[in-house]
Amino acid sequence: MTVSSTTNKATYSGNGTTTTFTVPFYFLAAADLQVILRSSAGVETVQTLTSQYTVTGAGVPSGGTVTMVTAPASGTTLTILRNIEATQQTDLLPNDRLPAESLETALDK
Numbered sequence: 001m002t003v004s005s006t007t008n009k010a011t012y013s014g015n016g017t018t019t020t021f022t023v024p025f026y027f028l029a030a031a032d033l034q035v036i037l038r039s040s041a042g043v044e045t046v047q048t049l050t051s052q053y054t055v056t057g058a059g060v061p062s063g064g065t066v067t068m069v070t071a072p073a074s075g076t077t078l079t080i081l082r083n084i085e086a087t088q089q090t091d092l093l094p095n096d097r098l099p100a101e102s103l104e105t106a107l108d109k
Contacts, residue, residue: 008082014072023055023063027082030055034083035066040075 007025012018014037027033033055035047047053047068057064072078 010080012072012078012080014074014076014078016074017071019068019071021066021068021078021080023057023066023080025063025082026061027058027064028084029058032058032082032084033066034081035068036079036081037072038077038079 010022010024012021023033030049033049035049035053036044037047038044049055051069053066053068055064055066066080068078
C-alpha cells in the first residue's frame, strides 16, 4: 500500500459533550498515536491510551477514531498526533524472495 498523505496531526475544540474524534490519517497501531489535551490556560497534558482514550482503525488506510473516556471541556483543544517510534523491525534474509507486503508495511511506517 502506498501512503498518499503526509498529514500527521488533527486538532479539535472541546465542547464538553463530544467524545469521538476522527483520525484522518493512516497509522499502523493505536500506540502510534499521541493524544494531547490543552487547557484554556495553555497547559498541555498527554493522555494515556486505554485509561483516558481508546483507538479504532489501526491499519485502515483512511484512518480511524479516538474515543475519549471523558469529553474535553469547552475551551480545551484536543490534538491527535501520529508519533511513531523510530525502529526498523523488518528482517530481510539474503538470497530469499522479497516479501512485498512486509517491505511495504516497513516503508509505510
